[in-house]
Amino acid sequence: MTEMVNEQTERERHIRAYGAMILSRTLDRKIITAQRQGRVGFYTPSMGQEAGQIGLSMALDKDDLLFQYYRDVALMIHRGVPIETLINQVMGNKEDLAKGRQMPSHFLAEEQNFMSVQSPVATNLPLAVGAAYAVKYRKEDRIVVASFGEGSSSTPDFHAALNMAAVWNLPIIFFCENNGWAISLPVEKQTKVDIWKKAEAYGIKGLHADGNSIDDSYRVAKEAVEHVRSGKGPVLMEVRFFRMGPHSTSDDPTKYQTDIVKEGDERDPVVINERLFKEKGYLTDEVIERIKAESIRIVNEKFDACEKIEAPAPETMFQDVYEKMPWNISEEMEEIL
Amino acid sequence: MTTMNMVQAINHTLDMKMSADDSVVLLGEDIGVDGGVFRVTEGLQKKYGQERVMDTPLVELGIVGAAIGMAINGLRPVPEIQFQDFIYTAFDQIINQMAKMRYRTAGRLPLPLVLRTPYGGGVRGGIYHSQSGESYFVHTAGLTVVTPSNPYDAKGLLSSSMDMNDPVIFMEPKRLYRAAKAEVPEEDYREEIGKAKLVHEGDKMTIITYGSMVPTVLSTVQKNNLDADVLDLRTLLPIDVDSIEASVKKTGRVMIVHEAPRTLGMGAEISALISERMIEYLYAPIIRVTGPDTPIPYRLEEYYLPNEKRIAEAAEKILNFR
Ligand SMILES: Cc1ncc(C[n+]2csc(CCOP(=O)(O)OP(=O)(O)O)c2C)c(N)n1
Numbered sequence: 001m002t003e004m005v006n007e008q009t010e011r012e013r014h015i016r017a018y019g020a021m022i023l024s025r026t027l028d029r030k031i032i033t034a035q036r037q038g039r040v041g042f043y044t045p046s047m048g049q050e051a052g053q054i055g056l057s058m059a060l061d062k063d064d065l066l067f068q069y070y071r072d073v074a075l076m077i078h079r080g081v082p083i084e085t086l087i088n089q090v091m092g093n094k095e096d097l098a099k100g101r102q103m104p105s106h107f108l109a110e111e112q113n114f115m116s117v118q119s120p121v122a123t124n125l126p127l128a129v130g131a132a133y134a135v136k137y138r139k140e141d142r143i144v145v146a147s148f149g150e151g152s153s154s155t156p157d158f159h160a161a162l163n164m165a166a167v168w169n170l171p172i173i174f175f176c177e178n179n180g181w182a183i184s185l186p187v188e189k190q191t192k193v194d195i196w197k198k199a200e201a202y203g204i205k206g207l208h209a210d211g212n213s214i215d216d217s218y219r220v221a222k223e224a225v226e227h228v229r230s231g232k233g234p235v236l237m238e239v240r241f242f243r244m245g246p247h248s249t250s251d252d253p254t255k256y257q258t259d260i261v262k263e264g265d266e267r268d269p270v271v272i273n274e275r276l277f278k279e280k281g282y283l284t285d286e287v288i289e290r291i292k293a294e295s296i297r298i299v300n301e302k303f304d305a306c307e308k309i310e311a312p313a314p315e316t317m318f319q320d321v322y323e324k325m326p327w328n329i330s331e332e333m334e335e336i337l
Numbered sequence: 338m339t340t341m342n343m344v345q346a347i348n349h350t351l352d353m354k355m356s357a358d359d360s361v362v363l364l365g366e367d368i369g370v371d372g373g374v375f376r377v378t379e380g381l382q383k384k385y386g387q388e389r390v391m392d393t394p395l396v397e398l399g400i401v402g403a404a405i406g407m408a409i410n411g412l413r414p415v416p417e418i419q420f421q422d423f424i425y426t427a428f429d430q431i432i433n434q435m436a437k438m439r440y441r442t443a444g445r446l447p448l449p450l451v452l453r454t455p456y457g458g459g460v461r462g463g464i465y466h467s468q469s470g471e472s473y474f475v476h477t478a479g480l481t482v483v484t485p486s487n488p489y490d491a492k493g494l495l496s497s498s499m500d501m502n503d504p505v506i507f508m509e510p511k512r513l514y515r516a517a518k519a520e521v522p523e524e525d526y527r528e529e530i531g532k533a534k535l536v537h538e539g540d541k542m543t544i545i546t547y548g549s550m551v552p553t554v555l556s557t558v559q560k561n562n563l564d565a566d567v568l569d570l571r572t573l574l575p576i577d578v579d580s581i582e583a584s585v586k587k588t589g590r591v592m593i594v595h596e597a598p599r600t601l602g603m604g605a606e607i608s609a610l611i612s613e614r615m616i617e618y619l620y621a622p623i624i625r626v627t628g629p630d631t632p633i634p635y636r637l638e639e640y641y642l643p644n645e646k647r648i649a650e651a652a653e654k655i656l657n658f659r
Binding site: 333 | 366367369370371372374392394395396398399422423425426461462463464465466599600629630631632634635636637640641647
């Protein structure tokens with residue numbers, strides 16, 4: 001009996017994971033197309049990174065705190081961020097939680113414990129360290145995750161964060177999403193050592209997973225989470241996958257990259273996990289088709305609705321610089337509006 | 338003569354300098370194979386090799402620090418910071434090493450180095466791809482800060498900057514990169530550092546501006562038939578106080594236009610200089626038309642950037658002041 005229940009929940013977990021992957025992929029595709037049509041200003045696709053992100057998400061608890069980066073759409077969707085939240089951000093409309101202040105892809109969803117994305121890469125890492133310190137200080141039952149690309153591991157922020165987190169023995173996972181490229185720079189020119197191995201230099205645990213497999217990423221993320229939750233200190237976890245497509249909608253990868261993984265390629269995580277899940281009996285062709293069709297329907301419907309929402313009111317531009325607006329900003333507001 | 342946009346003019350200047358002097362090297366993120374995210378260094382790695390056009394790891398602090406070391410040891414590096422918004426992790430290297438090297442070595446270790454970086458808004462870049470950070474650098478003794486407003490000046494000013502034996506922050510208004518083409522001579526020429534250019538002549542008012550705002554000011558002046566001197570500063574440090582003085586003493590009315598936030602922007606320093614040296618020539622208070630003291634929002638960017646309407650309104654106010 002319990003075996004049957006377990007099988008059932010395993011199956012449900014995998015269908016949910018697959019669903020998040022497809023929804024994320026569908027949304028990506030929609031936004032990229034809309035960008036080409038001039039309906040969206042800019043975007044950094046998450047395509048190719050879905051499986052690793054979802055594997056991580058499956059190992060986390062609802063209360064865990066995330067300092068994500070600009071390519072974490074699958075992670076956010078799997079953790080229950082409504083796709084309207086994402087689309088409104090991309091549109092920068094008045095329903096956007098940050099009032100259209102940031103470029104597309106700079107998501108915020110604090111209700112689902114996602115902090116705010118910044119552009120200067122890796123500057124979220126020291127922040128995550130501070131948040132993890134607060135977790136420890138306040139004896140909260142949660143851990144902190146900071147995600148970033150492998151290029152970001154070259155920054156001083158990366159070094160500072162890992163070192164401090166190690167010295168303070170904090171409950172934090174540094175989640176490195178290695179897609180092989182930092183815009184045009186291949187990882188071989190970024191660093192001379194595997195990212196996860198850098199953990200040893202800081203005296204923390206280093207782990208790596210096949211980021212193209214939800215199951216493998218989950219297995220390793222679970223180990224990382226257990227390590228961190230049991231008070232043994234930080235983990236640096238690296239997942240590897242492929243950046244499918246450009247760095248951003250402003251980038252032309254054909255200038256520097258010959259081998260670009262296309263959708264449907266055998267290295268596409270959708271193809272890989274579909275196959276694996278089918279083999280394990282979690283998915284059937286019928287379920288796959290239903291999830292795909294449903295995702296397209298949901299994305300189209302929500303996208304159209306969000307696109308109709310107007311821009312934030314001009315005066316909002318002057319708000320939230322401070323809790324109280326100082327005289328100089330009120331004067332400027334009066335002059336400009 | 339050929340016509341070039343600013344991207345082409347800068348590319349052409351770098352090319353010229355590199356072919357003339359093999360101590361000139363370039364380093365930065367994505368500047369080699371990719372040719373730079375704005376294509377400013379397009380083709381240069383192919384032509385001069387990876388040793389002279391370096392795709393660095395993602396670390397601004399390292400790019401700037403290493404450039405300083407290269408300059409100390411015989412090279413003439415031209416590092417690129419992809420967006421000025423990302424220069425701040427290198428701030429310590431710029432403020433505490435680059436700016437102070439000549440002084441702290443009594444001139445024994447000069448730094449022939451030009452740090453290029455695109456800045457400013459108008460490309461829907463939101464908070465982190467739009468900032469105009471000139472004030473941070475203009476506040477720092479030991480730096481020279483230059484910003485062209487057109488392809489011709491871009492070449493002349495970059496050439497002069499690369500001749501210098503002092504570090505230059507060369508700020509490129511990214512909004513103007515491809516905005517206009519201009520005649521740019523193929524041959525070598527220089528535009529003097531520290532010298533403003535009178536880009537429109539008039540008697541009733543002086544408009545002082547630079548970089549991305551120059552075309553906006555000029556179009557406003559033309560559309561409204563303003564009888565104004567327009568001074569394109571071109572060098573922000575040191576400021577060309579003589580050109581300012583000559584114009585202000587003639588017109589007695591001053592407007593300063595920049596995209597950067599008002600508080601402690603260039604306008605503040607220029608107003609102070611004018612007040613100290615020629616306040617008795619003024620018929621009206623100095624007016625600043627600038628970006629507000631807020632970050633630059635993504636969706637509402639057009640409200641942030643000074644535009645023709647705001648400049649024209651300010652002009653009316655200045656001209657009608659009695
Ligand atoms: C400090 C800083 N420097 C430069 C940039 C410009 N930039 C944006 S993304 C990027 C590459 C980041 O690569 P990686 O960390 O591997 O993440 P990926 O985009 O590949 O997911 C660069 C250089 C930036 N955002 N921040």
